[in-house]
Amino acid sequence: MDERTRRRLKLEELPPGGRRRRSSQHAGRRRVFLRWLRIVLIVGVLLLTGIVAATVGAVFAVARNLPSLDELTRHDTALTSFIYDRNGKMIASLHGAENRVNVDSKDIAEVMKKATVAIEDERFYEHHGVDIEGLVRAVLVDIKAGSLVQGASSITQQFIRNAYISQERTFSRKIREMVLAWQLEDRWSKDEILTAYLNTIYYGASSYGVQAAAQTYFHKTAKALTLPEAALLAGIANAPSYYDPINQPDIAKKRRDLVLSSMLSQNLITQVEYAEATALPIEVFKKPPAAKQKSSGYFVDYVTQHLINTLGANTVYQGGLKVYTSLDLKWQTAATNAVMRALPDANDPIAALVAIDPKTGYIRAMVGGRNAEKQKFNVAWQGGNQLGSAAKTFALTAAIEQGADPRKTFYKDENVTVSLPGYGSYPVRGEGFGRIDLMKATAYSVNAVYAQLAADVGPQNLIEMMHRMGFTSDLAPVLSAVLGTNDVTTLETASAYATLASGGIYRKPQAILRIVLPDGTEYYKAKVKSKRVISDGVAYWVTQALKGVITGGTAYPNGFIGRPAAGKTGTTDNHADAWFCGYTPQLATAVWMGYAKENTPMGLIHGRVAWGGEWSTIIWATFMKAAHAGLPIKDFPRPTTPPVWRQWDRKYSRSASPSPSPSPSPSASKTKKPSPGPTTTSPKPSPTPSSPSPTPSSPPPTPTESPSGGILNWWPWVAWLFGS
The missing domain is CATH 1.10.3810.10 (Biosynthetic peptidoglycan transglycosylase-like)
Structure with missing residues (x-):
């Protein structure tokens, strides 16, 4: 018998009155339950209604006070900026903590x-x-x-x-x-x-x-x-x-x-x-691509600093700029390779190179050291170095402008102490050339001759000419300035030589051609401003003298590049700085070489003495050959305004001699520091350049050794240099 049947039988056993009471109690409990259920439902509905009402009210309240999309300003999001070379190739990206690049849907x-x-x-x-x-x-x-x-x-x-x-x-x-x-x-x-x-x-x-x-x-x-x-x-x-x-x-x-x-x-x-x-594994690069092209690091740093100075760091690193520059990445790579090929070892001296287009002032290449990531200091424009004999070019320019014909203006190369009222005196040791014209004195970089020429020109006029042609550093107008005792940068030196390459027109060096904002608006566009600072006739005759440096002077044979070119070597005391600054009608390039620590002697570098006619000239020539590959061969045009020659009768000048000058061994002229004292020299080649000297289509023959020692007689020079 199941439980339900037992309950039914038990209920049937109750008297009629008992059964009615039990039924009444059950009905009462049901009514109580239903009453409470109604109360709970009513309260629940009220609560739900309140919540919904409150929610709707909150939504309407928020929506009523909500500005429309038109009234809101979109957050400023940091965008990565990019730097490009002259041909539109990306050479660097600049960003802060956020690297963000917006692209179109199609991309x-x-x-x-x-x-x-x-x-x-x-x-x-x-x-x-x-x-x-x-x-x-x-x-x-x-x-x-x-x-x-x-x-x-x-x-x-x-x-x-x-x-x-x-x-x-x-x-x-x-x-x-x-x-x-x-x-x-x-x-x-x-x-x-x-x-x-x-x-x-x-x-x-x-x-x-x-x-x-x-x-x-x-x-x-x-x-x-x-x-x-x-x-x-x-x-x-x-x-x-x-x-x-x-x-x-x-x-x-x-x-x-x-x-x-x-x-x-x-x-x-x-x-x-x-x-x-x-089925493929996860394959990702552990590091993002380099922010800079390795070869262009110093140029990128130069451009970045100029951008920050003009626009501020936030705009540069977060503004999404597209910066188009004057750099030629192909030439930049050639410049870097030329330096590294000459100075491959970590303990080698460092070198700086700047190449400028003389027709525009645009910087086409810049090397500022060995490695832009490890050596942040950019020697090409942040650090100054003594220019050595490469400063003689500007004394010659000033003299020609004053009327000195370099073919017919003579000085005597001898031990001399030049003096000038207000400038004191400056002793310089002669090298045994005797009476010599300015064409030969330039080719052989004769210190004593140029010390006298600078005194006759006037130190103040020399410095004024240097500033006129492109130097921006503070330069002291002292008698020794002609031998390069002032500190200058490779960038301003290249600019000054570019003035000669352009026929006497100065154009300020520029690296930034255009700046484009993220919306495509062109914010900046470079303008080439030209200023004639010397006549084309003066520039032409300076160039003819500097041609002789390459075809038979201190830069021969290392400076030969198979086309018309002109330039000047420079070396300072103890071979602490070595320069070659040269140009063609299409490109002007200055190369400096030395140690980062100032006034550190270089001595022998890979078996070669570190003076201007060696590694600096080799780096210059290697780069210039690569940069000119495919360019037409051009010579410097004859001037439309020839110089006005005057009788050069100055304190130290000598009239033309009917007898030929002796041919002693010239020296790789070095520059003493501003303090007085004898100027040391070192032997160097003694070929005789022509006036003016045409550029051969193939390398000229090696000059024969003169009785007093010449280009082939290196041992006395090395013995003298190292005191052996």
């Missing part, structure tokens, strides 16, 4: 867009900025899980949050985000919204936006991304640190495969594509 791979939509907002193309269905689904999932496990923000909402409003986690912010997302969908196409979103989100490793991320992880553009690469980027954007593909590749692979699975389930890829992509 983003379609597979990247599909992967992002698949994992972030699969109903992106169906909703109007707010995915109500997705929102409800996310809430139910979160309730079931008991925690926030599924996001509810659409791609449009995420973009609004990143671009227009704060990141605070409040109810009012969420409402504001939804309303603005709805507004944005009324104005922008889906592709515009997706592109903007992909340009703003963070992918880790300081990379903001898909272009920066593609370059950082894969060293390629966003347009070139493959399916597995795009899936990886789309996956790590949710939590870049956790899904870091560099430090946590296994976790990153699981996330990437989840994205691929989502793409497969949404029919965005085929089963074959899915299988092939998931």
